[in-house]
Amino acid sequence: METVNAFGLACPKPLMMAKAKIDEGARELSVHVDNxxxxxxxxxxxxxxxxxxxxxxxxxxxxxxxxxxxxxVAAAAAPAAAPACTPAGCGYAVFIGKDHVGEGDPQLGYNLMKMAIYTLSESEDVPSSVLFMNSGVKLVAGDEQQIIDSVNKLIEKGTEVLVCGTCLDFYGLKEQLKVGEVSNMYDILGRMQEAAKTITL
Incomplete structure (x- = not known):
């Protein structure tokens, strides 16, 4: 079994090192990490x-x-209905890089973000992925139940929800994450590249 020593490295570096080995054909691999x-x-x-x-x-x-x-097994776990595809990619991604919409009054911006996530969850055309980064991670690690319920509803409809792990660590929120998968820059950018379009809130 080949060993990859990724001690002392923050994501996405360990992931990218492992992926490079897999792309080279490695199927028996031991990746050593410290976080x-x-x-x-x-x-x-x-x-x-x-x-x-x-x-x-x-x-x-x-x-x-x-x-x-x-x-x-991996193939069977894939969603039955694939998102609509174009030559540019499949489905659409929503990137949430802050905890408010627009600039101006902070409370208004927060309420607008809450409404935007709710509206997405009620749509028949849900995004293939919703991506939380920077202060946007506070939304899925906070106490606003409507936001948590809306994101859970998106997941139930087939949306993948990725949350920046580095950002959670920065804000001291890793243990407070309520919904979504802890992820990294590599995967989050990958979802944007795979999507036919990306909407930024």
Whole structure:
């Protein structure tokens, strides 16, 4: 089993190092990381490629071990209805990089964001992904139940919700995340690249 030493590196670097090895053909891989966000992101990468994942505690951190898995499982887990595609990409992404809409009164901006997320959740044409970054992560790690309920409804309708792990750490909110998957710059930019269009709120 090949070993990737990603100690001391913040995401997305451990993920990108692991992906490079997978792209080279590696299917038996041990990725050593020293933070929980990297454990989650690297594990999700392996699952995306249909690989088995086992995490064990080692001195100074964790070893995320990949092994050959059943690719049909990953295929079966894919949504039955694919988002509409164009030559530019599939579906649309919504990028939320702050906890308010527009500039002006902060409370008005926050209320507008709350309404925007609710409106998206009630739509028949939901985004393929909603991406939270910078102060936008406060929305899914806060106490506003309407926002949490709206995001959960989007997930139930098939929307993938990714939340920047570095941003959660910066604001000290990692333990308060209520909904969505902790993610990284690599995956968040990837969803924007895959989408036919990206709406920024």
């Amino acid at each position: 929980e966000i990297a454990v989650k992101n690297v594990s999700r990468l392996a699952e995306k490629y249909g690989l088995n994942v086992a995490v064990e505690t080692i001195e100074g951190g964790w070893s995320v071990n990949f092994s050959e898995g059943d690719r049909s």
